[in-house]
Amino acid sequence: MSDTPRLTNYDLRDEIKAYWSERAATFDQSPGHEIFSEEERAAWHRLIVRHLGKGDGRMALDLASGTGVISHLMDDLGFRVTGLDWAEPMLERARNKAKTRTRAITFRIGDAENTMEPDNHYDAITNRHLVWTLVDPAKAFAEWLRVLKPGGTLLVIDGDFVNTTLFERTLMKLAGWGQRCGLLKSDPLHAPPGMMETHRSILSRVYFSQGARADAVAGLLAQAGFEDVVIDTDLGEIHRTQAKNWNVLKGMARATQHRYAIRAIKPA
Incomplete structure (x- = not known):
């Protein structure tokens, strides 16, 4: 038996990077990832403005930016956006998307837990479905606090993808049955x-x-030093627009899930 300690965190992080690199090929085909209607885009805009306001040229860092969906929403609203992701296949698609849409968004490779970005640099930081993947969230949150300007705002969009209600599980089973039978x-x-x-x-x-x-x-987030931490679970408008891309039972199941946005401020 080797006396060399197993680098568990390193191994897991490497697996996560490989997983999202492979997922890049079909990422934009999934409702809840890419945006499939102007109605949904407008709902996202309203959520972002509710917590961050309009961009007005302010600098924003989109962490785990993937194919650039949130980066484009931020760009729509007038932010100067840098997208950071550690999966090169995701970044390739993000850059191609920005080129096709003639958007001035910068995408570069980087680690959300160790961004290598300057201190006190960004007015806003966003991320969607990143927090649940973090190996060391306390370290990540301290890093995000560091690169935000004093008074800057963090917007986390995430959810609990582990705990499901009996109602949700029942709906998903019925949805699966309906699909297999050709009814849905x-x-x-x-x-x-x-x-x-x-x-x-x-x-x-x-x-x-x-x-x-x-x-x-x-x-x-509060332990890391953020203040005015606000939890927003009013994402129903977004979920209703996304549900139109699924069968009715899966759309109902999505509405039961614990999904949220959290806004937090770096002390001025």
């Missing part, structure tokens, strides 16, 4: 076949393996 429309491709087991394995080993509940995330 099939879901858009969510991930390459066989990757759900990888997803479950990763989810079982991250910090929030028991579910990223909003109050727990908000508590860690």
Whole structure:
């Protein structure tokens, strides 16, 4: 037996990076990732403005930017956006999307837990569905506090993807049955076949393996030094627009999930 300690966190982070690199190929085909209607885009704009205001040329850092969906929403609103992701296949798609849409968004490779960005540099930081994947959220939140300007705002959009209600599980089982019988429309491709087991394995080993509940995330943000931490669970408008891309039962199930936005301020 080797006496060399196993670098568990390194191994897990490497797996997470590989997983999202592979997911890049179909990421934009999934409702809830890419935006499929102007109605949904407008709902996202309203959520962002509610917590960050209009961009007015302010600098924003979009962490785990993926194919650039949130980066483009921020750009729509007048922010000067830098997207950071550590999966090169995601960045390739993000850059191509920005080029096609003639957007002046900068995308570069980087680690959300160690951004290598300057101190006190950004007016706003955003991320969507990043927090549940973090190996060390306390370290990540301290890093985000560091690169925000005094008075700058963090907007986290995430959810608890572990704990489900009996009602949600029932709806999902019925939706699956309906699809198999041809009674309900099939879901858009969510991930390459066989990757759900990888997803479950990763989810079982991250910090929030028991579910990223909003109050727990908000508590860690406060411990990291953020103030005026506000939890917003009013994402129903966004979910209703996304539900139009699924069958009715899966759309109902999505509405039952614990999803949220959290706004937090760096002390001035």
